[in-house]
Amino acid sequence: MREGPEEKTILQDMPWPDEPPVMMPGQTYGTVTDTIADAVLKRPIGVGWLSGLFIAGMLVMVLLVAVTYLFIRGVGIWGIEIPVAWGFAIINFVWWIGIGHAGTLISAILLLLKQTWRNSINRFAEAMTLFAVACAGMFPLLHMGRPWLAYWMFPYPSSMGVWPQFRSPLVWDVFAVSTYATISAVFWYVGLVPDFATMREKAQHPLTRKLYGMFAMGWRGSARHWKRYESLYLLLAGLATPLVLSVHTVVSFDFAVAIVPGWHTTIFPPYFVAGAIYSGFAMVLVLAIPIRKYYHLEALITMRHLQNSAKVMLATGLIVGYGYFFETFIGMYSGSTYERFMLQNRWFGQYAPLYWALILCNILIPQILWFPKMRSNTVVLFLVSLDVLIGMWLERFVIVVTSLSRDYLPSSWGHYAPTRWDWAIFLGTIGFFSAAMFLFIRIMPAISIFEMRQLLPEAEVKAE
Amino acid sequence: MKKPLTTAIYGLMAEFDNSTDLVVATKAAYAAGYRKMDAYSPFPIEEASEALGFHKTRVPLIVLVGGLLGGSGAYLLQYWINCIAYPLNVGGRPWHSWPAFIVPTFEMTVLFGGLSGVIGMFALNGLPMPHHPLFNVDRFSAVTRDRFFLCVEADDPQFDLVGTYQFMESLQPLSISEVPH
Structure with a gap:
């Protein structure tokens, strides 16, 4: 550790002496500039990156094939049927959009x-948010059956003379998700502009210089501009904060406004938001742990970041646990036969193994994060994060499928099982997300350079 | 349209290697009566814009106006659609069921507030501007890395090539460059 008063910025941020610092x-x-920019500009393209992109690219091909076949044949190729008309498409939509939430939480x-x-x-x-929202956005569009008519969702003066029905949460969702995608994109781009200027000055090849220069818009670091x-x-952070909370709230309204047992509860909005942040931080860790290792960014993304993310995961995981507990409590307390049956069906019904797996993944396993030793072990953190991602996916499966497959009338009960095309599209979006992340870390500075400069002790203006 | 050149050069630029020197120099230049000048840095320095006498931006006002227009526009659109253009009875709810209109109203407030803020910020900053006289000075590229610059522009009424040069020397910068047009 260096000594001296200029250590202030970092020290201030170090509540306990044994806490790892924010920056080495x-x-x-x-x-700081070189470490981040050279990962993009100087580092040769390695076999690891290429094979990663190759695998992700193959999955994107799977996605394209599956979507093409879907366009030809229609949603009948999926496992959805009445009564379970919301299968993988909605499960995956909610899962992906939840993952995106951590990016906005962190940035705003x-x-x-x-x-x-x-x-x-x-x-x-933020990049993760953007790509996750892109993946999420695909599902409702594909689920519509006639995706080429997606523009019908927007209020525009059509020759049919019809307009959207604004009392429906599904219409709110259109507004919430499209606003979220747009604001996330501009927030990300605005943050990138000064760094594009850095890349413009550092790039050697005239073409890369020009491209970065174009996106930097001629940024020159003027004090008036900075102000x-x-x-x-x-x-934007102030606007994005209520926005991110509103998005998953509206997503939960899609369920909570319906009268299906297990959906019609007031706890859904906060419980969905907590779940979103839970899975989002899990994805942050799944990405950050390998990125910092392979791009040698340990000095900038320290154990402090990983531990803090683990703590956020632990806290939001407990909120999710509270949500599960109250779902159960209210189901019992309501005295409603249907609510009570819904619980019974979750615990012992045809999808019971998934419910217990979700309790294991989301509630039991993450408790090991209470131990500081576990929080400082990157392998454990990585595995727990994967476990949470799986658990949160199972949660959405349980919510969507168990409730729909057994609602009020036994005569209308049904069974839901995904088909290979459901899996193909789901894996395809994972491939799309990974491919976009692989390209992102080679094209753009993966860490905000100018904000890292601000963290340095010498960035502080000393009083005369 | 290109402005006719009224001065032989764009200005004089002093280079520093830390934020404190830049702020001290900017304050000194302001005290010496220079107004048409700007400080340049690799990251935002609040004190620098203060030292320039640049205290207020119109960005928050633009965001407020954009947000209000977006929100009220969204609400009025929903009112017009659900009450006038295409009234639809949904479970016997009133035509003007305002609580249901709040969500799109909120979302459009955020969308229009955010977008107008971004456009407004770039417009006020005069960006995109791919070229600027400062880029004629090779040393200036370090402003995106680790150098800090103070440029006094030639069209400042106080500007005088020799006098301003001497003033800048008194600030003890790393270097002083003439910025050609």
Whole structure:
């Protein structure tokens, strides 16, 4: 550790002496810039990256084939039937959009809360948000049956003379998700502009210089520009904070406004939001652990970031657990036969193994994060994060399928099982997401360079 | 349209290697009466814009107006659609069932507030501007890395090539460059 008063910025951020710092000591403006930019500009393309992109690209092909076949044959190729008309499409939609939430939480909410450690992970977390929302957005479109008529969802003066029905949460969803995607994209781009200027100056090849220069818009670091920039950045964070909470709230309304047993509960909005952040931080860890290792970013993404993310996961996981508990409690307490049957069906019905697997994945296993030793072991963190991602997917499966397959009338009960095309599209979006992440880390600075410079002790203006 | 050139050069630029020196120099230049100048840095420095006498931006106002227009537009559109253009009876709810309109209203407030803020910020900053006289100085590329610059522009009424140069020397910068147009 270096000594001296200029250590202030980092020290202030170190509540306990044995806590790992936000940035390893010995960094300067130059080293921060080089470490991040050279991962993109100088590092040769390795076999690991190429094979990763290849596998992801193959899955994208699977997605394209599955979507093409879907367009030809229609949604009948999926396992959906009446009564379970919301199969994988809605499960995956909710899962992906939930994953996206951590990116906005990190970039906006933690900015407002002055959690400066977020500066090292916000960039790729925002990229993750964007790609996850792109994956999420595909599902409702494909699920519509006639995706080429998707524009019917928007209010526009059509020759048919009909308009959307604004009392439906499904229409709210259109507005919430499209706003979320747009605001996430501009927030990300605005954050990238000063870094594109850095890349423009550092790039060797004239073409790359030109491309980065185009996206940098001629950024020159003027104090007046920075002032407006900071003002806007803060305002966008202020707008994105209620926005991100609203998105999963509206997604939960899709369920809660319906009268299906197991859906019609007031706990859904907060419980969905907590679940979204839970799975989102799990995805952040799944991405951050390999990225920091293979791109040698340990000095910038330290154990502090991983441990903090683990703590957020533990906390949101407990909120999710509280949600499960209250779902059960209210189901019993309501005295409604249907609600009670819904619980029985979850515990002992045809999908019971999935319910117990979800309790294991989401509630029991993550409890090992209470131990500091476990939180500082990257392998354990990685595995627990994968486990949470699986658990949160199972949660959506249980919510969507168990409730729909056994609702009020036994005569209308049914069974749901996904087909290979369901799996193909789901795996395909995982491939799309990974391919986009692989390309992102080679094209753009994966960590916000200018915000890392701000974290350096010498960035502080000393009083005369 | 290109502005006719009224000065021989764009200005004089001093280079520093830390934020404190930049802020001190900017304050000194402001105290010496220079107004048409700007400080350049690799990351935002609140004190620098303060030292320039640049205290207020119009960005928040633009976001507010954009957000209000987006929100009220969305609400009125829903009112018009569900009450006038295409009234639809859904479970006997009133035509003007305003609680249901709040969600799209909120979303459109955020969307229009955010987008107008972004467009407004770039417009006020005069970006995109691919070329700027400052880029004629090779040293200036370090502003995106680890150097800090103060540029006094030639069309400042106080500007005088020799006098301003001497003033800049008194600030003890790493270098002083003439910025050609």
